[in-house]
Amino acid sequence: MFKPNYLILVLCFFAASLSGHATAQWHQKSFQVMGTQAHVEFWLEQNEHSSISDSPAQLIEKVEQEMHRIDRLMSPYKPNSQLSHINQQAGIAPVKVNQELFNLLLDSRQIAELTQGTFDITYASIGYQYDYRQGQKPAKSDINQALDAIDYRAVMLDKQQSSVRFKNQDVRIDLGGIAKGHAVKQCLAILKAAGIKHGLVSAGGDTGLLGDRRGRPWFVGIKHPRAAEKTAVQLPLSDESISTSGDYERYFIEDGVRYHHIINPKTGDSARKVVSVSIIGKNSTYVDALSTAVFVKGLQEGMALINKLPEYEAIIIDNQQTLHVSRGLQEN
Numbered sequence: 001m002f003k004p005n006y007l008i009l010v011l012c013f014f015a016a017s018l019s020g021h022a023t024a025q026w027h028q029k030s031f032q033v034m035g036t037q038a039h040v041e042f043w044l045e046q047n048e049h050s051s052i053s054d055s056p057a058q059l060i061e062k063v064e065q066e067m068h069r070i071d072r073l074m075s076p077y078k079p080n081s082q083l084s085h086i087n088q089q090a091g092i093a094p095v096k097v098n099q100e101l102f103n104l105l106l107d108s109r110q111i112a113e114l115t116q117g118t119f120d121i122t123y124a125s126i127g128y129q130y131d132y133r134q135g136q137k138p139a140k141s142d143i144n145q146a147l148d149a150i151d152y153r154a155v156m157l158d159k160q161q162s163s164v165r166f167k168n169q170d171v172r173i174d175l176g177g178i179a180k181g182h183a184v185k186q187c188l189a190i191l192k193a194a195g196i197k198h199g200l201v202s203a204g205g206d207t208g209l210l211g212d213r214r215g216r217p218w219f220v221g222i223k224h225p226r227a228a229e230k231t232a233v234q235l236p237l238s239d240e241s242i243s244t245s246g247d248y249e250r251y252f253i254e255d256g257v258r259y260h261h262i263i264n265p266k267t268g269d270s271a272r273k274v275v276s277v278s279i280i281g282k283n284s285t286y287v288d289a290l291s292t293a294v295f296v297k298g299l300q301e302g303m304a305l306i307n308k309l310p311e312y313e314a315i316i317i318d319n320q321q322t323l324h325v326s327r328g329l330q331e332n
């Protein structure tokens with residue numbers, strides 16, 4: 001009597017572990033959104049005890065749709081986005097916007113204050129005159145004329161009305177330095193709400209991590225700034241977000257000078273003190289905006305700022321391609 005029972009037990013165990021293998025696995029998808037490549041990846045354990053109601057495909061679809069929704073709301077290239085509407089109207093009269101966009105405008109102002117205006121969404125007052133694909137930049141006189149309008153204080157936010165008003169008609173805004181971080185944050189929340197414990201969401205240079213990679217850290221690479229195929233460094237991370245700003249994503253070179261998509265709000269010209277900045281922290285939105293700000297600030301000022309913020313760490317690659325890390329990342 002003992003033997004058959006034992007056998008049944010063993011068989012049951014095998015059946016259980018086999019079915020476990022069939023439904024618990026990594027799921028992933030890469031797709032294009034916000035003018036860049038996005039990626040979602042997660043471990044889904046689906047068995048009868050699972051609280052996860054979505055199928056892997058449904059969950060991936062939710063994440064993808066969330067990114068497209070944010071793009072439709074915030075893209076400066078879509079004439080019907082709320083952002084375009086603000087740029088068309090807010091110089092004339094207050095424009096009511098949805099709460100999510102309003103909150104991101106509040107975040108943008110807070111980060112502008114935190115970074116002494118090196119992160120400033122009104123950079124767009126001149127930014128829209130650059131076309132990196134066409135190799136076009138504004139004339140010096142156009143830059144000089146626009147400089148007055150580059151000032152985060154020129155964006156007036158009315159919390160009661162949830163409305164935006166510009167100081168004058170020359171002001172324009174663009175959320176390109178913060179929207180992808182926000183999108184990553186939203187998508188991580190979707191995965192978390194679905195019960196996912198191990199996941200990754202990325203959009204361009206912004207990556208958010210949920211938990212670890214099942215007992216091991218995730219490895220997030222920072223691109224080599226001057227060799228597209230190479231990785232400068234791989235970072236083991238869990239439960240963090242990381243954002244990289246580089247001068248190699250969108251640029252053209254004219255007379256030996258690199259014109260790229262990160263603009264110093266004080267000069268209206270591309271920032272050229274460093275070539276790559278990565279910021280690590282829990283808040284995906286903030287790490288995105290901070291990587292842009294620290295890029296503008298450069299090594300000394302940028303590192304000094306991050307060393308004052310205990311929740312964030314930085315990896316900066318300077319013009320000599322030397323890598324520098326903030327205090328929290330240094331071994332001691």
Ligand code: ADP
Nearest residue numbers: 118119120121123176177205245261262263292
């Ligand atoms: P990426 O968009 O490649 O991820 P970043 O996070 O560094 O890189 O963001 C760069 C984008 O931020 C630019 O394409 C532009 O839309 C916007 N931007 C450029 N300069 C500034 C600035 N000084 N402050 C805020 N946003 C900026």
Ligand code: MG
Nearest residue numbers: 177288289292
């Ligand atoms: Mg950024």
